[in-house]
Amino acid sequence: xxxxxxxxxxxxxGVSTSVVPADHPGINELFALLAxxxxxxxYRLTEEARMSPDLRGRINMARMAAxxxxxxxxxxxxxxxxxxxxxxxxxxxxxxLEQYHRLTTPSTWLEALVKTYVGDAMAADLYLAIxxxxxxxxxxxxxxxxxETVHSQFVVAEVVTAVNASGRQRSxxxxxxxxxxxxxxxxxxxxxxxxxxxxxxxMAGGGLAQVTDxxxxxxxxxxxxxxxxxxx
Amino acid sequence: xxxxxxxxxxxxxGVSTSVVPADHPGINELFALLAxxxxxxxYRLTEEARMSPDLRGRINMARMAAxxxxxxxxxxxxxxxxxxxxxxxxxxxxxxLEQYHRLTTPSTWLEALVKTYVGDAMAADLYLAIxxxxxxxxxxxxxxxxxETVHSQFVVAEVVTAVNASGRQRSxxxxxxxxxxxxxxxxxxxxxxxxxxxxxxxMAGGGLAQVTDxxxxxxxxxxxxxxxxxxx
Numbered sequence: 001x002x003x004x005x006x007x008x009x010x011x012x013x014g015v016s017t018s019v020v021p022a023d024h025p026g027i028n029e030l031f032a033l034l035a036x037x038x039x040x041x042x043y044r045l046t047e048e049a050r051m052s053p054d055l056r057g058r059i060n061m062a063r064m065a066a067x068x069x070x071x072x073x074x075x076x077x078x079x080x081x082x083x084x085x086x087x088x089x090x091x092x093x094x095x096x097l098e099q100y101h102r103l104t105t106p107s108t109w110l111e112a113l114v115k116t117y118v119g120d121a122m123a124a125d126l127y128l129a130i131x132x133x134x135x136x137x138x139x140x141x142x143x144x145x146x147x148e149t150v151h152s153q154f155v156v157a158e159v160v161t162a163v164n165a166s167g168r169q170r171s172x173x174x175x176x177x178x179x180x181x182x183x184x185x186x187x188x189x190x191x192x193x194x195x196x197x198x199x200x201x202x203m204a205g206g207g208l209a210q211v212t213d214x215x216x217x218x219x220x221x222x223x224x225x226x227x228x229x230x231x232x
Numbered sequence: 233x234x235x236x237x238x239x240x241x242x243x244x245x246g247v248s249t250s251v252v253p254a255d256h257p258g259i260n261e262l263f264a265l266l267a268x269x270x271x272x273x274x275y276r277l278t279e280e281a282r283m284s285p286d287l288r289g290r291i292n293m294a295r296m297a298a299x300x301x302x303x304x305x306x307x308x309x310x311x312x313x314x315x316x317x318x319x320x321x322x323x324x325x326x327x328x329l330e331q332y333h334r335l336t337t338p339s340t341w342l343e344a345l346v347k348t349y350v351g352d353a354m355a356a357d358l359y360l361a362i363x364x365x366x367x368x369x370x371x372x373x374x375x376x377x378x379x380e381t382v383h384s385q386f387v388v389a390e391v392v393t394a395v396n397a398s399g400r401q402r403s404x405x406x407x408x409x410x411x412x413x414x415x416x417x418x419x420x421x422x423x424x425x426x427x428x429x430x431x432x433x434x435m436a437g438g439g440l441a442q443v444t445d446x447x448x449x450x451x452x453x454x455x456x457x458x459x460x461x462x463x464x
Contacts (some may be wrong), residue, residue, distance in 0.1 A: 046274075
């Protein structure tokens with residue numbers, strides 16, 4: 001199925017929204033942002049994996065990190081096909097993403113696990129917020145790199161066991177997760193403030209309400225995720 | 233094509249050697265050794281990548297590291313099919329491999345690049361030394377994880393440029409490469425001294441001569457690789 005620029009498309013929620021043209025300038029920006037995000041996540045995961053108490057944890061993190069590079073390859077080749085050199089396009093997103101990671105450096109293995117899981121969940125939220133307004137082939141790429149949260153599932157059992165054993169651990173990790181969300185929202189707002197093309201892309205799904213909706217969704221789904229981790 | 237235990241097999245060099253049975257105990261040991269080697273290489277590459285002067289270098293190293301995890305997945309699932317739990321089987325190879333990396337920690341980005349390239353080359357040599365005596369399906373797995381040196385090709389141009397610009401850099405890196413080879417041989421000998429099943433597997437290709445041949449080959453091909461890197 002090929003998306004025709006400007007046609008309506010039925011999203012997973014059954015809501016019909018307007019589809020942006022395939023050459024919308026926000027699409028290349030989105031791909032570049034995601035590409036830097038994957039490389040940054042790769043290096044952060046491998047650094048944070050050093051806190052793992054055992055080989056199994058380090059291997060799980062390495063597998064997740066390797067999956068991020070698979071996503072990166074897809075984004076890079078997609079940008080390439082669109083005539084965009086990935087590296088110079090990516091670097092402008094380095095400050096926001098590196099700042100997010102700097103401000104959310106875990107101090108324990110459990111914090112690292114929660115960060116991994118929450119990061120994946122936020123990526124999936126971003127996908128849901130914009131998928132409806134993207135041409136089908138673009139939405140496919142975005143889904144491949146954002147909507148796949150299966151790799152972070154190994155986190156759940158370990159976190160649930162730890163917080164069931166310690167109420168103090170539960171409070172501590174719940175606060176940590178809240179902080180991750182806060183820093184992510186702050187950095188997302190910085191990025192949007194500097195990149196009109198991206199705001200335009202998010203708004204294409206339903207105007208300013210769509211932007212507000214993205215942040216509302218992050219808050220709402222955060223509670224669900226906290227519940228899954230035994231943190232609520 | 234299925235390999236029958238004990239039958240003769242024509243290797244890539246046209247030499248007919250004896251094939252070990254598929255349940256030879258050295259095969260699981262080899263897979264476990266390689267599995268730990270992949271995970272160790274993953275974490276070392278990502279650490280050494282931090283020395284890269286630019287994003288391009290970090291991305292190249294991350295792609296190589298991700299490929300190592302792809303190899304790990306193959307080894308883990310192969311061990312799984314053979315009824316072996318990978319993790320406990322792997323850890324016995326941790327000391328030798330961690331010791332190799334500890335003794336060959338690069339102090340510059342160029343040293344990191346040379347280490348990457350030489351490591352890949354030594355893995356390919358190991359494959360050539362034993363492939364002829366392995367059952368076909370086992371040899372396929374070993375080739376997939378060892379013989380693929382394409383990922384380290386990005387190293388060559390960067391090293392050649394650097395050593396052409398500086399004779400001092402050339403001497404320094406040539407010594408470094410020699411040290412990498414020496415430490416690898418030392419650790420390989422430790423591993424063989426402790427694992428009779430592995431010695432038995434290597435010797436299956438042609439007795440003790442085959443073991444000596446492995447180390448001779450490492451020396452011989454080392455000179456070729458040094459030439460490719462502009463280090464001879």
